[in-house]
Amino acid sequence: MATGHDDHHHGPAKGLTRWLYTTNHKDIGTLYLWFSFAMFLLGGTFALVIRAELFQPGLQFVDPNLFNQMTTMHGLVMVFGAVMPAFVGLANWMVPMMIGAPDMALPRMNNWSFWILPFAFAMMSSTLFMDGGGPNFGWTFYAPLSTTFAPKSVTFFIFAVHMMGASSIMGSINIIATIQNLRAPGMTYMKMPLFVWTWLITAYLLIAVMPVLAGVVTMMLFDIHFGTSFFSAAGGGDPVLFQHVFWFFGHPEVYIMILPAFGVVSEIIPTFSRKRLFGYDSMVYATSSIAFLSFIVWAHHMFTTGMPLAGELFFMYSTMLIAVPTGVKVFNWITTMFKGSLSFETPMLFAIAFVVLFTCGGFTGLMLAIAPADFQYQDTYFVVAHFHYVLVPGAVFSIMAAAYYWLPKWTGNMYDENLGKLHFWLSFIGINILFFPQHFLGLAGMPRRVPDYALQFANFNMVSSIGAFFFGFSQLLLLFIVIKTIKGGKKATAQVWEGAEGLEWTLPSPAPYHTFSTPPPIK
């Protein structure tokens, strides 16, 4: 319906150059999603090395230094390589189709912001093979462990972070420009789908904090190579300054990884409840409040650094406040399901699991906000359990939900529902065996980032490792399902899901290479 038929708008080019030179938002979305999945498997492999070593007490497989490289690379690859690019991929595919735009506003920059990423990650991964090994100071790279005491490869790590940051900033400029300028006439801000809203807010967060990350790694670079002492106490610098700057980036970064997930879930739950999203306006305001609060809570990651009492209290109170808008969101999702007409296709299963398990991560988040109790939780497996509960059954499950939800629109074929449900249940069970015991380990006193542990932690570590392998290998099933769907399957209708509403569902499945060359009418 929306495809123009003049000579310039035929289908995609053939061969490899299609992917290298493409400026098409759907192609670039596909590239981002495949790249993200590859990084998910790479980061997952690092995690399995960690869990293999922790299967039993004692050092069986890896040297502690290599273990530290694995924890560091696992974190960096999952955050910057798997979760963030996956959401950018979803934004590329869906934002133009949801607002009735023909493409992203800045298509060439779109190409560039993707193609930087494989090089950044190739460079960062190559450090593992360098003399002295790769980054071994944790994904939070606290100075001076990451400056004066770092392996030589740290310079490559800094350069790779700069590249990822440039990619993210360009990607978010593109998303903002698209949403603010290319909405179809009549698509007012308060008519935008929530996925678009959450991405708009996320993109502003990215533009605000990625330069801060670039700043902090540049200060490291100067400390290492040009004789400055930003973070070196011996030269009059301040190691705690590093943490303040890092977490001023780092906390909004957490929401960068979860706000688009909120958007995805807010699309899926109404569809499979066959009922309009409850409290659309308050969802938008809650998302904005969370984004604002994310800038004033950063030092809750630093309760044990010896901040003055007034500082501790401020960051404790501001952190607790986040529970209010987050609660509003959870209540809205549940009320959307309340008195609906529910069916449980794979995207809905993942979305419900998201609500249940993300809330669980929210509870532990509230516990961690209580500064005096945090002294016991900080840097233990309790924290590891907390942030994995919000990131894996949170962010990652929402990405999987989104993939199943829109896969028929992308490929024109329905995925195999039975296999999808199998994948969900394997993931759901695996994730809980993997992460739930880690709460107990942390409370019992096991610090994080250790390659070996005292005997009283042996049982739950073994359980957790079994869960890790179970969950990890289950993800190969997702790969199989996606490939199977691309190759064929039951043809999808335009609307795909009975309860689906929104512009993307007015397009044929698969969505043509060019869509909405003329803007659609908005009711």
Add this chain to the structure above:
Amino acid sequence: MLPTLSTNTISSFFSAFCRRYSRLLLALTLVFSSPALLASWTLNMREGITEISRETYNLHMTIIWICVAIGVVVYGVLFYSLFAYRKSKGAVPATFYHNTTAEIIWTVIPFIILIAMAVPSTKVLMKIYDTDDSTMDIRITGYQWRWQYKYLNDKGAPVVYFSNLSTPAEQYENFPGKISAEKGEHYLLEVDEPLVIPVNKKVRFLLTSGDVIHSWWMPDFAIKKDAIPGFMNASSVIAEKTGIYRGQCAELCGRNHGFMPIVVEVKEQADFDKWYAEKQEAAQKVADMTSKEFTREQLVEMGQTVYNTYCMACHQANGQGLPPTFPALAGSKVANGPLEGHLDTVLHGRKGTAMAAFGTQLSPVDIAAVITFERNSFGNKMGDMATPLQVYQLQQAK
């Protein structure tokens, strides 16, 4: 009749099962009956042995129960909806999508709950932050990868010592092809010399670091405080029960982060005084040793012990190091070069590398011994020696 029958069947099945899996059962019985391993299904935080640790524990439990209560309501409505409003049961969707009253209620109620949580939290936090009026101050310095304890406000010889992991490497290095020893009861949570404090006295810890950031965590005191180079953080404890308490470094601090435990021994005041007097006497002896004369052989022998404790983790038992981060000492330019250069490296460290400045960490005797050992071991045959006096003068010169 029926119950007897089934009991018989069950017991015969059970005995067959036992015969078949006797070894597995034995192993399982051992696992579940051994007291050390019974503790390994621990689910919750320790209450600890101080007023603050108990209050922290109570706060933790209060918040858990509040979360459980909220969870029951939220998950209750969620699961009710999942079962009650299924399309397969013919549920017809309602059309509401907004309710201002409900939305105001579920914004305000959480806010009130949060205030109810914030009040006790603030009280406990203020108590934790009161570190004034201590009867004793101890400076704790983190190093890669050991803790140094120094008792301040003392008269007489200063009491200062290191606390190192005492679990032998054979217990934790279980790499394929290595012969491993059986793991002890306090595997990885044991040290050569614990921190000793008196019971029922307010002791203040002043924390700092000599290299990277560490974090001193003693769960039974509910103390976790970062040791940061260039900073001096304070924390205090009034331990209410004598005994031995164990914790670990909580901030990633490099290769052996998992291998720098903390052990605190809480003693009765009289026992503490006795221990302290002995420590002071020993410190006086070390001071006297500095002026004593040693032969090269004596220094090499003493140096081996110092090497094993302070140098081996990086430079390895055979002196081959782990290049390029930790260079070999066997055949190295420093160990086979002028003595002045070797002294300088050990005393002041190497800027920009992991080599620490040991001049502030070790006694003159230990430094002289370890340098003499390194110059005459691993195939190095310098035949010379450093003297404690020489080291002492260099330490004073700086």
